[in-house]
Amino acid sequence: MRIVTTDDSAHVAAGGTGSDSDNTGAEPNDSPQAALGEATFATPVLDRRHWARIVLGPTAVLTVLTALLGFMYLAYIADPEKNLHDFPIALVNSDVGDVLGSGEQRKQVDFGKQVTDALVAGVPADQIDLRVVGKSESEQLLRTGQVYGAIVIPGDFSKRLGILGTGSIVPGEMERPIITLQSNPRMGAYGVGIVQRIGDQALAEVDKQVGIQLTEQVRATLAETPAGAPPPQVSGAAMITLESPIDVVAQEFRPLPSGSGIGLTAFFFSLLLLLAGMVGAMVIHTMIDSQLGFMPTEYGPWSVHYPPTPISRFRTLLIKWGVSALVAVVVSLVFLVVAQAVGMPVDNPLALFLFSVLAMIAVGWTALMTLAALGTAGLLVNLTLFVILGLPSSGGTVPIEATPTYLAWLAEFEPMHQVFLGVRSILYFDASYTAGLDRGIWMSLLGIAIALVLGTIITRYYDYKGLHRKHTAAA
The missing domain is CATH 1.20.5 (Single alpha-helices involved in coiled-coils or other helix-helix interfaces)
Structure with missing residues (x-):
């Protein structure tokens, strides 16, 4: 085989051999390359x-x-905390109040309500979605992944504060009242950290205000000591306790079992499904096109280009979709086996397998539709859609509520976020539909429907217009 330049072509057209020699009667080329049957290439003119x-x-x-x-x-x-918006935290006030003092000094107090009001007023509403709910509703929200944490004020909060104030004057044991700061580790380690920082900052200010109020009440009681009676003494340690009376206890709600990667296994399993679907579509597209003769097949120095198969674009896409569905079943089973082999806890293997197949088909068919519609440019579109825009808006590492608002908008339809919600629900929230599995299923079905409709319309239109896949020389 010989590739000739423009000048060579002109020479051949004039009856020459295309060589640099003007001797038309030159002997045949006896070079070693010619003897071995190797092709020689002229330098192309660009x-x-x-x-x-x-x-x-x-x-x-x-x-x-x-x-x-x-x-x-x-x-x-x-800076996730700078981007914080609508971050959901539950606030539970179970305090029943208490009666302080005696005789004419008796009065009803409700420190729990005061703390609740202070938290609602002090927490920035544009950043934190503080939901004042009952204890059972809070646990349900935590159990279904609707909130990242909860602040719980116990029923005896006012009583314990009253005892603390009295105990500073009357000898005896004192216990600081407790407020529990619950975090939801199944929502991710980053979310746990944000809950703890928000809780520490908000409750530190509440603790300070309650301490001021409690100290003033104790001082008022000391001022009411009857004349001639020895004034009660308040020790320095008691005063320090009064100034910071609340004990904030951090607690994890339903800690994750070992092997959960501190809440990251759901994200990485979702990433595997997304990459398998997208990369699988690219591999299927390339290998089937090679077998049908639409592009050469190359393995190292070996190359073969089969004759083009007379087949429509629509039938080609149907074949690719069928192979993609088969691959989704096989690869989902492989991922499930690998998860079990590495010790990753999977309490609902059947649900995870079925959802994995559904998600991979949705991603794979969408990617194949894009390639059928746009050709080579579809590679860039798929890369942008599934990877560049998909991973930051997934919510798998940094909560969506701690990312810029445009990423929260992308998360409404980006495939990665929908897959992550479904996988997280199955792995961490007992496959609860309200924890995101419902959205993962319906959005996957929507993706399949869009791929089917657009893929069918576009490829049938190309076939109708006679835009068949054949080699056309570039200008």
Whole structure:
């Protein structure tokens, strides 16, 4: 085989051999390369337009993609607490109040309500969605992944504060009243950290205000000592306790079992499904096109290009969708076996397997539809849709409520977030529909429906217009 340049072609057209020699009667080429049957290649002539395509094209595409990639990934991780918005935390006030003093000094107090009002007023509403609920509702919200944590004021809160004030004057044991700060580790380690920081900051201010009020009450009691009676003494340790009377106890609600990767196994399992679906679609697209003769097959130095198969674009896409569905079943089973082998707790293996198949089909069919519609450009669209925009808006590492608002908007429809919600519900929340499994299922079905409709319409339109897949020389 010989590739000739423009000048060579002109020479051949004039009756020459295309060589540099003007001797038309030259002897045949006896070089070792010719003897071995090896092809010789002339140096191609590339004009400026060709060089622009070769050099500037990839550079421009990669510049745009990497700029988008860097912005999306660094923007969502740089300062999550600055981006905090609508972060849901439950507030439970079980305090029944108490009666302090005696005789004419008796009065009804409800320190729990005061703390609740102070927290509602002090917590920034644009950042924290503080939900004042009952204890049973709070536990249900935590159990279904609707809140990241809860602040719980116990029923004897006022009583214990009253005892603390009296105990500072009357000798005896004193116990500081407790407020429990519950975190939900099944919502992710980053969410737990945010809950603890928010709780510490808010309750520290409440503790200070309650301490001021309690100290003033004790001092007022001391001032009422009858004339001639020795004034009661308050020790320095008791005064320090009065100034900071609340004991904040951190507690995990339903701690995760070992092997859960501090709440990250759901994210990485979802990432596996997404990558398997997207990369699998690219592999299926390339290998089937090679077998049908639409592109060459290359393995190292070996290359073969089968004759093009007379098949419509629509039938080609149907074949790819069928292979993708089969691969989804096999790969989902492989992932489940690997999860069991590495010790990852999976309490609902059947639910995880079925949802994995559904999610992979949704991702794979959407990616194949994009490739069928856009060709090579579909690779860039899939990369942007599933990876560049998908991972930062997934909510798997940093909570959606702690990311920029545009990522929260992307999470409404980005495939990665829907897959993550379904997997997290199955692994951590007993496959509860209200914990995100319902959304994961319906959004996956919606993705499949969109892929079927658009893929059918676009490929049938191409076939109707006679836009068949055949080689066309570039200008």
